[in-house]
Amino acid sequence: xxxxxxxxxxxxxxxxxxxxxxxxxxxxxxxxxxxxxxxxxxxxxxxxxxxxxxxxxxxxxxxxxxxxxxxxxxxxxxxxxxxxxxxxxxxxxxxxxxxxxxxxxxxxxxxxxxxxxxxxxxxxxxxxxxxxxxxxxxxxxxxxxxxxxxxxxxxxxxxxxxxxxxxxxxxxxxxxxxxxxxxxxxxxxxxxxxxxxxxxxxxxxxxxxxxxxxxxxxxxxxxxxxxxxxxxxxxxxxxxxxxxxxxxxxxxxxxxxxxxxxxxxxxxxxxxxxxxxxxxxxxxxxxxxxxxxxxxxxxxxxxxxxxxxxxxxxxxxxxxxxxxxxxxxxxxxxxxxxxxxxxxxxxxxxxxxxxxxxxxxxxxxxxxxxxxxxxxxxxxxxxxxxxxxxxxxxxxxxxxxxxxxxxxxxxxxxxxxxxxxxxxxxxxxxxxxxxxxxxxxxxxxxxxxxxxxxxxxxxxxxxxxxxxxxxxxxxxxxxxxx
RNA sequence: GCACCCAUCGACUAGUGGUUAGGUCGCCACUCUUUCAAGGUGGUAGCACGGGUUCGAAUCCCGUUGGGUGUACCA
Numbered sequence: 001x002x003x004x005x006x007x008x009x010x011x012x013x014x015x016x017x018x019x020x021x022x023x024x025x026x027x028x029x030x031x032x033x034x035x036x037x038x039x040x041x042x043x044x045x046x047x048x049x050x051x052x053x054x055x056x057x058x059x060x061x062x063x064x065x066x067x068x069x070x071x072x073x074x075x076x077x078x079x080x081x082x083x084x085x086x087x088x089x090x091x092x093x094x095x096x097x098x099x100x101x102x103x104x105x106x107x108x109x110x111x112x113x114x115x116x117x118x119x120x121x122x123x124x125x126x127x128x129x130x131x132x133x134x135x136x137x138x139x140x141x142x143x144x145x146x147x148x149x150x151x152x153x154x155x156x157x158x159x160x161x162x163x164x165x166x167x168x169x170x171x172x173x174x175x176x177x178x179x180x181x182x183x184x185x186x187x188x189x190x191x192x193x194x195x196x197x198x199x200x201x202x203x204x205x206x207x208x209x210x211x212x213x214x215x216x217x218x219x220x221x222x223x224x225x226x227x228x229x230x231x232x233x234x235x236x237x238x239x240x241x242x243x244x245x246x247x248x249x250x251x252x253x254x255x256x257x258x259x260x261x262x263x264x265x266x267x268x269x270x271x272x273x274x275x276x277x278x279x280x281x282x283x284x285x286x287x288x289x290x291x292x293x294x295x296x297x298x299x300x301x302x303x304x305x306x307x308x309x310x311x312x313x314x315x316x317x318x319x320x321x322x323x324x325x326x327x328x329x330x331x332x333x334x335x336x337x338x339x340x341x342x343x344x345x346x347x348x349x350x351x352x353x354x355x356x357x358x359x360x361x362x363x364x365x366x367x368x369x370x371x372x373x374x375x376x377x378x379x380x381x382x383x384x385x386x387x388x389x390x391x392x393x394x395x396x397x398x399x400x401x402x403x404x405x406x407x408x409x410x411x412x413x414x415x416x417x418x419x420x421x422x423x424x425x426x427x428x429x430x431x432x433x434x435x436x437x438x439x440x441x442x443x444x445x446x447x448x449x450x451x452x453x454x455x456x457x458x459x460x461x462x463x464x465x466x467x468x469x470x471x472x473x474x475x476x477x478x479x480x481x482x
Numbered sequence: 483g484c485a486c487c488c489a490u491c492g493a494c495u496a497g498u499g500g501u502u503a504g505g506u507c508g509c510c511a512c513u514c515u516u517u518c519a520a521g522g523u524g525g526u527a528g529c530a531c532g533g534g535u536u537c538g539a540a541u542c543c544c545g546u547u548g549g550g551u552g553u554a555c556c557a
Binding site (some may be wrong): 007008009011041043044046047103107109112116120123124125126127153170173176178179182183184185187189190191192193196197201216217218219220221222223224242244245247249251252253279282283284286288289290291292304305309310311313314315316318319320322323325328364365366367392429439440441442443444445447448454455456457458459460461 | 483484485486487488489492493494496497499504505506507508514515516517519520521549550551552553554555556557
């Protein structure tokens, strides 16, 4: 059975790149009928951010991505927070020491810093020098034992052979070869007793029976270390798939400095979760080139890791905007009206009838890019017109217009509530225009001005139908008589 | 510096030896029209470069160039 995991570290708000990594894990798991696990990698006590885990959970829920196991739902392989598994890592580090594939080192941060400076000056790659630093090999058995017993700060490092090479395999990128002499003796267990990512990740993936490791390309350089670790334990390794990076318009790894990178930023800006998910899915993967809109279910059935691209993809907000518009026009209006609710409150429109709100959404959804825009775009649907477009008035309001509008109002009044529908209103307006010997447009523009105050909006007759008979007539007369 | 990864229109991509190099966003034009959108139609624009291999290379190989990631007691 396929088991995959998404393993974020709770150091901030969920990043859109992480959303995509999580999504690919989810799509792959669902496609294969396997399990998708959430594991919190909180082994860095310094970078821990309060509330980050909560944000990760909320954003995935918002995006419609569910985990089968994780700290919030439990599971048979827990605990799912690495900070609750430290004893496990210590035991495994110890096991490696006994096997001779890891060793103790006692260097201080300053000593390591000086080592790197020396190496830099000598023009060689910075890498832990096992033969000159303070570790169990240079210190000898007796001194090592003495330091351990005296409680001196120590770390456990991975023993990487100085010769030979390590071969790795990746579903997206194929085979690679790394010369062992270029691979660092990575710290596995820190002096605070916590594991580094490298140790915790391998131990947990093994214990949680992960079959496929799907993660960002930034991990590719440490893949050989991980492979060596699996060998050091004597474990089979999972299959790896390293995803291309999400890039800023400057082609750099998308980071906080590039503006909105948190999923919550997009939620607050009014993007629909379906659109954001669809959009990031297509950044690096493409099921079929003949269309762009794929609901989650369809992505699941079509997902294929082997079709994931190798090159990084620029996060192009323009296309996201377009896609949001596509979903905006497809999603049920009740759902959109519910999404609009928080923005209505922000705009000061409280207590609006949900059914009426849905009608307004339906009326204007083709003309806007975000539900968030509706309270501003169609403010006149939720309260009196606040101000009238002067320029628009100057262009379409002629000396004879007021009289024409009042006459029109009288004629429209002959339509009762039941007949206050788009087609009937349309008919009355056109008949009136004909009797006046002018084009319908000559009437419609002043009507739009009187009723909405704006020069742009939905179809005039549809707008009047939704606004209602009484309010429409009142506004028509009020402006003509002002 | 060193290690590794990558390279098709401005952007996302299809393409796995034979295509007029296709689609989508954006942009431009036209159309529809009561405005603005949406829609429809058309257009703009690309295989980084140089060598091979081959009857034939966007596709395979090598190199160059360019870009990216990593290089922590962070993940």
